[in-house]
Amino acid sequence: MTPSSVPRRAMLRGLAGAGAGAALVSVSGGLLVPAHAAEAADGAGPAAGTPGDFPASLNGWPLADRTNAGLGVWSRPVSGAGFTLDIRLGMVETVLVHIVRRWHYEIETLRKGEVVGWRPIGELDAAAPESNQASGTAVAIRPDAYVKGVRGGLTKIQRDTVESILEDVGDVVRWGGHDRTPYEALFYIATPPSQETRPADRPVAELADKLRGWNQTPGLGAGSAA
Structure with missing residues (x-):
């Protein structure tokens, strides 16, 4: 299975968990994403850097997997x-x-x-x-x-x-x-x-x-x- 074939919902869930507590940085377009996602966006691969791959909600704002924990x-x-x-x-x-x-x-x-x-x-x-x-x-x-x-x-x-x-x-x-x-x-x-x-x-x-x-x-x- 290629990265681009992973359902968007499953990817968002996975990134939400992986992004817990991670520092947010600005990547292409000014989108705020966890640092590990920014590194992926700078790398090779067909899915790298596409907005749907970032741990964000539909409006582009970064997900938080819990509250009151420094995630905004x-x-x-x-x-x-x-x-x-x-x-x-x-x-x-x-x-x-x-x-x-x-x-x-x-x-x-x-x-x-x-x-x-x-x-x-x-x-x-x-x-x-x-x-x-x-x-x-x-x-x-x-x-x-x-x-x-x-x-x-x-x-x-x-x-x-x-x-x-x-x-x-x-x-x-x-x-x-x-x-x-x-x-x-x-x-x-x-x-x-x-x-x-x-x-x-x-x-x-x-x-x-x-x-x-x-x-x-x-x-x-x-x-x-x-």
Whole structure:
């Protein structure tokens, strides 16, 4: 069996385990991958350097096979909601927590266990947007209520609020309800980490800065209209 014939899901699972605790480095295109993967990308072979071979979720962000272990994904409080969320630290955290808080204040009150951030790649479809949870760059809000493959779980008012939330985040975040296979619980970062290495175009960082400014300004930010 050649490297290129290995199913992508199996490769992702293997790399997720092999990448545990490994240092992340930047390779071609600015993609952040464990050092051992970068070495493979520099070597010979038909599969070397192809994006699908890196230990990343569908949106290109590096996988973590556990939380709170120096892999970038940590349990973080959701201000005003009373629970924590396993999420990628920093700018991704700011963006996704904003979405969760707006849902909490404007759509329905959320409780501990009803919002799921990071999950191990082995529990997910590695070829689907839900794989982004394994890199800490996606959240599923009440996934038992808004199940994958089912459309129409939200009322018109709730859907209008979701569209308002999406206006806040622009193209940086995609809602699973807009995907071909709908998953109305899912929100995920839609831009790859390679874009964050360009000084003139850092969409996630710029959005996070905007949201932090809202949070510090009376009358703006999540919950201001509650």
